[in-house]
Amino acid sequence: MSKTTPQKPYTPPSNCYQGIELKPHPGLPAARMYAFRLPSRVGGQLYYPTPSRRVEPFPA
Incomplete structure (x- = not known):
């Protein structure tokens, strides 16, 4: 059997797109992002x- 080495999480090279603008703005209050959890x-x-990704029937 071959031994496997633990894999490090992927980090893109510094000259690639980092997705900085996809992260919340540091000065933005958490209440402004609440709707994205609904x-x-x-x-x-x-x-x-x-993380739950559950699907439920809409309450009548």
Whole structure:
């Protein structure tokens, strides 16, 4: 059997796109990002965002 070495998490090279503008602004209060944690309604179901990613029927 071959031994496997633990893998490091991927970090892109410094000359590649880092996605800095996709992170929340440091001065932005957490309350402004609250809506992104709420479920989305599609038809008769609620879709919750990550990490749970659960799907539940919309309460009538």
